[in-house]
């Protein structure tokens with residue numbers, strides 16, 4: 001058995017289990033080994049019964065007191081047991097486990113781990129994990145128990161068992177890292193890493209295992225990017241771009257002057273597009289810095305030179321907003337180009353018609369969502385691809401869209417405030433431009449952090465703003481992960497806001513479960529100030545641009561990450577009006593206060609990202625987080641910035657020494673890269 005073997009070769013995995021594992025993408029032994037836990041549970045020291053706390057998962061050790069009883073209906077049998085220690089007696093119940101009556105003997109020593117709930121007759125431990133005799137608990141005590149992502153039919157124990165079997169039966173090889181790299185970066189061996197990520201005995205073991213695996217992930221990613229960049233750099237620019245007078249005229253008639261930063265980025269883009277090689281450029285800028293107009297200029301530049309340009313937005317609402325914006329500008333300034341919208345929610349006929357106009361070249365500027373790559377779209381002469389909010393798309397999707405043209409120029413817009421040093425590593429295949437200044441007409445947003453007692457005052461404040469012509473967003477309080485409740489919650493909350501604001505103010509809501517047409521209608525009405533208050537879940541997070549909106553109130557701010565709060569806040573302060581952000585928080589914890597204070601003090605995305613990193617700290621054991629920026633299994637580009645840097649150094653060293661990865665010691669690495677790149681290529685052709 002090796003990593004490529006099917007999982008059926010593992011003892012205990014039959015046809016049924018094979019299917020279940022298949023649902024989470026595990027087909028081979030290698031897939032299984034790289035199915036990492038999403039967190040770990042610590043089997044803590046037992047607590048005294050007299051000190052148990054409601055709502056927590058806790059462990060108790062004691063003697064079985066009295067007889068085990070089974071009651072309830074045939075369908076739902078309840079087994080009850082009392083356990084006693086020096087400090088008290090605890091009632092314990094299990095559902096559908098009547099057989100325990102014969103297993104558990106009166107007076108026996110037992111350890112139980114479960115959730116403590118309050119019932120009529122006091123605290124009860126519900127459906128706990130049982131260690132009988134107690135000594136069995138010692139094996140688990142203080143160790144970290146992996147918790148895997150699961151699906152229907154797949155239990156945590158089944159995953160643990162399968163991985164244990166695989167680890168024991170398989171001589172785990174050396175992995176892909178060359179020995180010299182492993183040694184010079186003081187990383188643990190592949191075998192230690194695999195054991196340590198699944199079954200760490202200590203936190204230290206976990207950290208080391210994770211470090212090695214994250215390093216590997218980053219190294220592969222960086223090497224692949226470098227290779228892609230090299231291949232790209234060889235591509236000569238097949239397009240012929242000439243300066244267009246109409247662009248200059250357009251800029252002169254625009255109601256505002258471009259900022260210095262916008263001008264210089266626009267210059268770089270123009271030079272790239274008419275240069276000798278195909279452009280691959282990332283434009284980074286804080287929320288509201290005016291990236292859209294720069295993208296639009298590039299698209300017009302392509303259109304006026306007789307080519308097509310496509311822009312892929314992360315949501316339909318945003319695609320429509322860009323489309324309307326572009327269409328209106330073309331009409332207003334008399335530019336003879338045709339904009340086209342293509343999104344998944346359009347009817348079959350609408351899509352077909354749009355595709356025809358794209359294929360014939362009648363439409364030059366195409367704006368859409370994933371539909372731009374998913375639908376069967378052919379372009380007549382695609383010379384530029386703009387992807388908005390790049391972090392919502394992977395490198396693969398970007399490539400897939402690029403594959404639709406011959407080899408179009410690529411422009412990526414990103415509001416993710418990552419420090420330049422990090423950006424250079426992460427977007428290794430792109431050149432980077434930064435729009436590092438906000439338009440001059442902006443007043444800094446005024447912030448406040450308040451508790452829910454301030455709500456009434458906030459409503460009064462909003463009412464005043466609305467009376468002077470402004471509009472407001474309210475990010476709705478959240479309900480615990482429940483989709484059906486989410487809808488109810490937004491509608492109920494909207495009623496409360498309507499009552500609070502009184503007649504004459506139109507309040508509407510927006511949530512993820514609404515039909516696209518409904519969402520579009522609401523957004524259109526909000527943009528026209530027919531709606532004054534928009535209550536929403538976080539669907540409005542990215543890119544929405546209504547400069548007249550001057551207040552945003554974010555309920556449950558404590559539940560969001562700093563970067564997301566900054567994005568949400570960025571929906572206001574986009575015009576000449578003084579804007580306000582009210583961070584409402586129900587939590588009194590010191591940590592929450594400190595986090596929100598950062599936003600209260602600063603409107604600068606780069607500063608906030610840095611502080612976020614400082615607060616999150618290295619090695620966040622219980623949440624192996626995904627930053628959402630890159631699609632890494634384990635790594636987090638913020639949290640693991642140090643490992644990322646180390647991997648980047650390692651990549652540079654490897655390529656210096658052996659540019660084609662021809663040496664024997666790099667063979668495994670090259671193979672893994674090949675697999676990764678061919679996976680990309682495969683998706684590109686789909």
Ligand SMILES: Nc1ncnc2c1ncn2[C@@H]1O[C@H](COP(=O)(O)OP(=O)(O)OP(=O)(O)O)[C@@H](O)[C@H]1O
Pocket residue numbers: 256257258259262285286287288289290291292293415439440441542543544545547570574575
């Ligand atoms: N130089 C400028 N002077 C004044 N206003 C500007 C300037 N450039 C852009 N704007 C306006 O600022 C607003 C925000 O611009 P834009 O939507 O491009 O921001 P963005 O960088 O895409 O932000 P986000 O990341 O939040 O989407 C828009 O209403 C736009 O018309």
